[in-house]
Every structure is written in C-alpha cells, then in structure tokens.
Amino acid sequence: xxxxxxxxxxxxxxxxxxxxxxxxxxxxxxxxxxxxxxxxxxxxxxxxxxxxxxxxxxxxxxxxxxxxxxxxxxxxxxxxxxxxxxxxxxxxxxxxxxxxxxxxxxxxxxxxxxxxxxxxxxxxxxxxxxxxxxxxxxxxxxxxxxxxxxxxxxxxxxxxxxxxxxxxxxxxxxxxxxxxxxxxxxxxxxxxxxxxxxxxxxxxxxxxxxxxxxxxxxxxxxxxxxxxxxxxxxxxxxxxxxxxxxxxxxxxxxxxxxxxxxxxxxxxxxxxxxxxxxxxxxxxxxxxxxxxxxxxxx
Amino acid sequence: xxxxxxxxxxxxxxxxxxxxxxxxxxxxxxxxxxxxxxxxxxxxxxxxxxxxxxxxxxxxxxxxxxxxxxxxxxxxxxxxxxxxxxxxxxxxxxxxxxxxxxxxxxxxxxxxxxxxxxxxxxxxxxxxxxxxxxxxxxxxxxxxxxxxxxxxxxxxxxxxxxxxxxxxxxxxxxxxxxxxxxxxxxxxxxxxxxxxxxxxxxxxxxxxxxxxxxxxxxxxxxxxxxxxxxxxxxxxxxxxxxxxxxxxxxxxxxxxxxxxxxxxxxxxxxxxxxxxxxxxxxxxxxxxxxxxxxxxxx
Numbered sequence: 175x176x177x178x179x180x181x182x183x184x185x186x187x188x189x190x191x192x193x194x195x196x197x198x199x200x201x202x203x204x205x206x207x208x209x210x211x212x213x214x215x216x217x218x219x220x221x222x223x224x225x226x227x228x229x230x231x232x233x234x235x236x237x238x239x240x241x242x243x244x245x246x247x248x249x250x251x252x253x254x255x256x257x258x259x260x261x262x263x264x265x266x267x268x269x270x271x272x273x274x275x276x277x278x279x280x281x282x283x284x285x286x287x288x289x290x291x292x293x294x295x296x297x298x299x300x301x302x303x304x305x306x307x308x309x310x311x312x313x314x315x316x317x318x319x320x321x322x323x324x325x326x327x328x329x330x331x332x333x334x335x336x337x338x339x340x341x342x343x344x345x346x347x348x349x350x351x352x353x354x355x356x357x358x359x360x361x362x363x364x365x366x367x368x369x370x371x372x373x374x375x376x377x378x379x380x381x382x383x384x385x386x387x388x389x390x391x392x393x394x395x396x397x398x399x400x401x402x403x404x405x406x407x408x409x410x411x412x413x414x415x416x417x418x419x420x421x422x423x424x425x426x427x428x429x430x431x432x433x434x435x436x437x438x439x440x441x442x443x444x445x446x447x448x449x450x451x452x453x454x455x456x457x458x459x460x461x462x463x464x465x466x467x468x469x470x471x472x
Numbered sequence: 473x474x475x476x477x478x479x480x481x482x483x484x485x486x487x488x489x490x491x492x493x494x495x496x497x498x499x500x501x502x503x504x505x506x507x508x509x510x511x512x513x514x515x516x517x518x519x520x521x522x523x524x525x526x527x528x529x530x531x532x533x534x535x536x537x538x539x540x541x542x543x544x545x546x547x548x549x550x551x552x553x554x555x556x557x558x559x560x561x562x563x564x565x566x567x568x569x570x571x572x573x574x575x576x577x578x579x580x581x582x583x584x585x586x587x588x589x590x591x592x593x594x595x596x597x598x599x600x601x602x603x604x605x606x607x608x609x610x611x612x613x614x615x616x617x618x619x620x621x622x623x624x625x626x627x628x629x630x631x632x633x634x635x636x637x638x639x640x641x642x643x644x645x646x647x648x649x650x651x652x653x654x655x656x657x658x659x660x661x662x663x664x665x666x667x668x669x670x671x672x673x674x675x676x677x678x679x680x681x682x683x684x685x686x687x688x689x690x691x692x693x694x695x696x697x698x699x700x701x702x703x704x705x706x707x708x709x710x711x712x713x714x715x716x717x718x719x720x721x722x723x724x725x726x727x728x729x730x731x732x733x734x735x736x737x738x739x740x741x742x743x744x745x746x747x748x749x750x751x752x753x754x755x756x757x758x759x760x761x762x763x764x765x766x767x768x769x770x
Contacts, residue, residue, distance in 0.1 A: 197583070199582070216597065244583060246577075246579055246583045246584075246586035246587045246590070247583070247586050249586065249587065249590040249597075250586040250587075250589050250590045250597070251597065252554075252558065252590070252597025252598070253551055253554045253555045253558060253597070255597075256550075256551045256554045257551045260550065260551060278577070278578050278579055278606075278609075279544075279576070280576050280606055281544055281576055282634070282636040282638075283636070284497070285495070285542060285544045285545070286544075288544035288545050288547065288548040289544045289547065289548075291548050292544070292547040292548045292549075292550070299514065299547075299548070299549065299550025299551070299553075300550070308576070308578055308606045308608050308609075309608060309642065310606050310607060310608040310631055310634075310642060310643070311576075311606075311631070311634050311636060311638070311639055312634075312636065312638035312639045312640065312641035312642060312643070313638040313641050314636050314637060314638030315636070315638065333608055333609070336580070336608075336609050336610075338580040338581070338609060338610065338612050338613070339612060340580075340609070340610035340611040340612035340613065341609055341610045342610065343610035343611050343655070343659070344607065344608060344610060344642075344652060344655065344656070345608070345610070347645075347647040347648055347652065347655070348647055348648060349645040349646055349647035349648075349652070350645055350646060350647075354642060354645060354647070354652060357641070357642065357645070358642070361641070
C-alpha cells in the first residue's frame with residue numbers, strides 16, 4: 175500500500191492526526207533517564223536516547239498514527255547516535271507506527287538518490303516511511319526522491335512554508351505573480367500528478383507551519399493531493415483552530431506534529447505537578463490524549 | 473586561526489585552488505578496490521570506501537588545500553558508512569588537508585545547532601572544518617551555524633546559486649528588485665560582517681556553480697568577504713575560464729571542486745589508457761596535476 179494510503183488508514187484507525195516528534199535533548203530528558211547516564215560518552219547518551227524514545231513509543235503506539243524522529247539530535251552524538259536512530263525507527267515500525275524521519279535532506283541527481291536510498295522504505299539503512307526534504311535546489315533535487323518513493327511505497331514532505339519567524343526571508347518573497355512558497359506548493363502538486371492513490375493523496379507531502387493559519391488555508395486548496403505535515407503546534411504557538419483548516423472534509427490530509435510539548439510534558443504544567451520526572455511516561459500519555467482531544471473537537 | 477584564514481594559508485602554501493570531492497560510488501570504484509569486496513554487507517562497502525578515500529588523500533595531500541566528502545554516499549551505507557565518513561575526515565585532517573563535509577544540512581534554532589555540533593570543528597563527531605548548508609529556512613536557520621563557527625573556528629558554505637539545471641526554479645526568480653539567489657548572497661555578506669579575519673574573508677562561504685560564469689562574476693562582487701565553493705567543474709561542464717572570475721586579485725577567495733573527474737579519472741581518457749584501473753592512484757595524481765595546471769594558467 176502506498177505511503178499516502180497507509181497514512182490515511184492509520185489516521186482513521188487511530189482516530190488521531192497527532193504526530194509525536196522524537197527530539198531527544200540531553201538537558202531535557204526526564205531525571206530517571208538522564209541520571210542513568212554515568213560519564214559523557216556518546217554510547218551512553220545514545221543508549222539513553224534509545225530508551226527514552228522506545229518508552230515514548232510504548233506509550234503512544236495505540237494513540238497516534240505516526241512519529242517523527244529528528245535526525246539532528248541523533249547525529250549530534252556521532253555514529254553511536256545514528257545507530258540509535260535506526261533502532262528507534264525499527265522499534266516504532268514494529269509497534270505499528272509510521273515513521274517520518276526529519277532530516278531535511280537535499281541534493282541533486284544521484285546524490286539525492288543516495289539520501290533517498292538511505293532513509294526511504296523498510297529495507298533501507300534507516301527504514302523510514304517518509305523523509306523531510308528541502309527544495310532550494312529545485313525540481314531535479316526532488317524528483318530523485320519521488321522516484322524512490324514510487325519503487326518503495328514511501329513518501330517525502332517538502333518544506334513549503336516553515337513555522338519559524340525567519341522563514342519568510344525567501345519563502346514569502348513576491349515573485350513573478352506568486353510567492354516563492356506558492357511556487358514550491360505548485361511543484362508539490364505537479365509531482366503528485368499521476369501518483370495519487372486510493373486515499374486521494376500522493377507520496378509528495380508538504381511542510382506548512384501551524385504558525386501561519388491563513389497560508390495553511392490557502393495551501394490546503396493549492397495542494398489538494400498532498401499530505402500536509404504541520405509543525406509548530408504547542409511549543410511554537412500554533413493552536414487547534416490554527417491547524418484544523420489543514421484537514422479535508424473527511425478529517426484526512428494533515429498531521430500535526432508536537433515534539434517538546436509531548437515528550438517533555440513532565441516538565442510543564444499541568445503535567446509537572448501530576449506526574450513530574452518520576453512518572454514522565456504518564457505525562458507523555460496525558461499530553462498525547464489532550465492533544466488528540468483538542469484536535470478532535472471540531 | 474579562523475577557517476577563512478586557514479583556507480587562505482592552505483591555498484597559498486599548496487599553490488592550488490582545487491578541492492577534491494570524495495564521492496565514493498559502488499559501481500565506479502576502481503577494480504582493485506571493488507573486487508576486494510566479497511558479498512554485499514555495508515561493513516565491507518564501508519571498508520572499501522575508507523580505503524578508496526584514504527588512498528586518494530595520500531595522493532592529493534601535497535597537491536591541494538582541501539577535500540570535500542559527500543555525506544550522502546556514506547549515509548547510503550547506514551551507520552557503517554557514517555563511521556567510515558568520520559575515519560575519512562580524520563585521515564584527511566591528519567594529512568594536513570582542510571575538510572568541507574558536503575551535507576547540505578539545515579534546520580532552525582537548537583536543531584540547527586545540533587547539526588553544527590555534529591560536524592563543525594575538530595572535536596565534533598565528524599570533525600570537519602566546514603559544512604555545506606541550505607538556506608530555504610531563512611536567516612534563523614543559518615545563524616546557529618554561524619555561532620558555532622565563531623566558537624570553533626569553523627566555516628560553512630551556504631547554497632547560493634547551484635550548478636544544476638533545475639536550480640533556477642527558486643534561485644533565479646525575480647523578486648522585489650532582486651533575484652532569490654541575490655538575496656541569499658546578501659544574507660551571506662550580512663552574516664560575515666564583524667566576522668572577517670586577516671585574510672579579508674569570513675566564515676560564511678557560498679556555493680556558486682561553475683555552470684553559471686556570469687552569475688559568478690556578479691556574486692564575487694556581491695560577496696567580497698565570502699569564500700566561494702565552485703562545484704560543477706569538469707564533469708558538469710564548467711571550464712577553467714568559467715571559474716577564474718571567482719578568484720580575487722590575489723588568487724584567493726574561491727576553491728573549485730571536482731569529484732568524478734579526479735577520483736574516477738582511471739575511467740576516462742586520457743587517463744584510462746595510461747593508467748586504467750590497476751594504476752588508478754596514478755590517474756588521480758595526473759588528473760589533479762592537470763586541474764591545478766588549468767587553474768594556474770590565468
């Protein structure tokens with residue numbers, strides 16, 4: 175089954191559009207995980223990241239359709255971290271979750287194919303269902319990924335309109351009758367042509383930040399066949415009303431990512447008081463349930 | 473010493489602006505390297521890539537200032553490849569070469585810092601002098617890299633005008649009085665302000681393809697304090713006359729990358745006939761000498 179159709183199936187069966195971002199950061203790990211690290215070796219931190227992410231996966235596997243590990247934090251640990259990333263991806267897939275690796279990779283021709291080969295599909299070294307991809311290099315930097323998506327029933331999410339304040343520097347520039355991000359959205363739609371599956375969606379998704387709700391409305395219409403990955407919910411300021419326009423009439427077509435607000439819920443109210451570090455897994459469960467409920471009330 | 477000053481020193485002492493791209497690809501490895509791989513395990517291929525790159529480094533260490541390993545081809549092998557990438561980087565630095573890891577990484581805030589922490593500076597997991605970075609996410613995706621450059625005397629090369637035919641889709645769009653790539657060039661210049669060292673150059677470099685000589689002339693002027701990394705020489709069609717405008721009056725300010733045309737020189741004329749697979753290292757030496765000579769005649 176294509177990635178787009180698998181994602182539609184997962185959203186329906188879990189009754190959730192929440193994507194849990196797996197962004198392990200040394201300083202924010204709950205005390206029981208952090209305190210188990212003696213010394214400062216990459217191997218020890220990698221083991222801590224693996225345990226942390228595996229326990230999160232145990233908690234959320236029945237609650238959400240998809241998780242999104244952030245490659246940068248694993249890469250920061252060196253090769254030991256990249257081994258951990260692979261373990262986390264495999265563990266999530268074995269738990270019935272779809273996996274989007276957030277790597278924002280990009281290059282041209284056979285180099286782009288090498289990245290796709292590294293991350294896309296269950297048999298690849300980091301066997302993800304999908305990968306985030308940056309578009310600055312243009313169409314010939316996205317097509318090699320799209321072709322690997324075809325052969326491996328995988329997907330990509332192309333950065334279109336990102337959630338950060340500085341994203342507008344290039345993305346919002348007015349150019350030849352359209353903004354730069356609108357041209358990228360058009361490219362996404364072009365690449366999905368002839369690739370749309372039963373769900374009505376194709377393998378080429380788009381990243382659109384929750385912090386730009388008006389643009390989300392516009393981009394939902396401009397990319398009718400693209401799954402939209404919406405970051406910026408929670409910690410970055412986007413709310414439930416901001417992200418709901420990303421969904422289609424059937425409640426499909428968008429997934430909403432939260433990283434810190436879920437995985438480090440033990441450190442913020444109201445979960446800190448109820449659970450704290452010692453019951454951090456319960457904080458993750460409660461924060462996930464709350465996010466699902468917020469996104470369901472529509 | 474800052475990265476920009478180290479690069480200036482290296483270009484002067486080697487009397488060369490050639491950057492050798494280390495892009496190992498299974499199918500193109502010379503027979504003596506390829507035939508030593510029995511089976512198809514990532515560990516075996518990683519060992520082959522390491523040996524191949526180490527032998528190239530042995531050949532070029534006295535001939536060129538800098539090498540540029542392409543992360544994608546190592547990543548394609550999974551964690552074993554990422555271990556090999558670290559070995560190659562360390563080996564190159566031990567041989568007195570500067571190392572630019574070509575990873576085209578990008579993200580925002582602390583995630584960008586994590587990438588910078590992974591690649592920049594000799595004590596990082598992949599201890600490179602510099603890293604290529606993609607700018608689609610805007611200024612706040614480049615600044616975290618710039619700050620790590622400051623603390624570790626490292627550098628980055630921001631994609632400005634890439635060598636591929638499709639690069640124009642976004643880069644060449646006319647917008648608010650300037651093209652998109654011109655805005656990125658402006659950002660490079662802004663970020664180098666207050667960061668310029670003795671050589672006259674700062675840590676924020678730029679990638680400008682050899683396939684666009686007119687834009688190279690323009691961008692040399694627009695970014696007076698930026699080292700320019702020029703890909704697209706040789707295999708992609710750029711010639712010596714196309715890249716020379718990237719250099720300043722002192723012969724500094726630009727390095728010219730060649731990957732396939734040097735590392736796989738054994739497979740193309742005239743080196744194929746003289747050396748072939750069995751003497752592939754001599755082909756690398758001859759192709760490097762020839763490129764140095766082409767770029768020196770100015």
